[in-house]
Amino acid sequence: MLTDLRLYQLISPSLPVGAFTYSQGLEWAIEKGWVKDEQSLALWLTSQMQDSLATLEIPILIQLHHLLGVQSYEKAQYWCDFIVASRETKELRIEERQRGAAFAKLLPQLGIDLSEHTFPLVNQTQVAAFALAAEKWEIPLVKLCSAYTWSWLENAVMAGVKLIPLGQTAGQKLLIDLTKFVPEVIEKSMIWPCDRIGSFTPAQVIASCQHETQYTRLFRS
Template sequence: MTDLALLRVLQLASPALPIGGYAYSQGLEYAIEQGWVTDIDSAAGWLGGLLEHSLARLDIPVLLRQYEALERADDGALFSWNDWLLANRETAELYLEDSQQGGALLRLMCSLGVPAAQEWPTGEPLALMTGLAMAGQHWHTGAHALALGALWSWLENQVGAATKLIPLGQTDAQRLLDRILPSLPAVIEIARDLPSDELGAGLPGLAFASARHEHQYTRLFRS
């Protein structure tokens, strides 16, 4: 991996990337309101469950396949995985979170001259992982490093939400990151070895929390 490719991964994973990732809690806000998540230990359990049963089996496997599709110039596979990923969002909030971030990233990639983004059909919804695959393949980051960057970005945003909502102190937030970070490479290994007919997430608690989130009396986050 070249220094420039590493810097591109850091660019895509940065909270300064203008796609609004910090605005979403993915049901965590509701889980905290209901007392499912109350401290660093329960937060680690919640986030670990999402990593193992959602990102490792849905988002990251699709990201790896889309990167490979772009390497082969296989537009059919790219579009198919994009549509399949969006179809797997179980609530309107989760769908909007994915497609809104994907749309924001698409506009950014177009302004940065990424060809796959510039050729994306107008009005066609774009999943966030699809946009990341476009940028990563164009900048030759490698699929593994790109997936690590995507996982880190997700984790940082989720820990940021937990810090505000539980709330956690800054030291506990770093302890939470320290606890979960070592598991990220294993997520990629699971995703890489998973057959395509076994892809999919099964988290009814997440779907329930996401569906109920819009009915909370007060909300800081969009999902």
């Protein structure tokens, strides 16, 4: 039971790591009319779940969870470098590093000490932070992957609710609909080959590039 509670804390919106300060290009996509209602938001997020979370973030989370468990820090560093390099815009790279840095400050205060080996990993990417916290708190891998996906999805839907805008109830209905895909995403990521890890979300990348110079922004760039 305690491991479940630790997991809920790890993905809580109240965790001070900046989870709700980025839109990952969604803000520009909404301004340009690419995303304009519940249906188009669902398509936008489903694409990212299938072609980024299932093929990049979650497979790397799985790798890091194993590698940190066996203290294989050199190989873990490879995957941390890989995920940062896979963030295809400056905005996305900054988000990855800033949230990692926030975790690097937070985890020691939550009882997870960072060594000379683990600090550079966590400081570089939030994915390493999730993996390390799960390893220290003995959170099962499948639960970790599901929770990571839920956390990303909740942040993205709430950004859409604020920007389109949608009602809060519409946002909750959308979460109900999209979480049906989470088991499929996790199953896909568990068997995804290491030599195929990567993402293919060109629309999101274009939107993120344009968001960097968007005149009026609610979300960080």
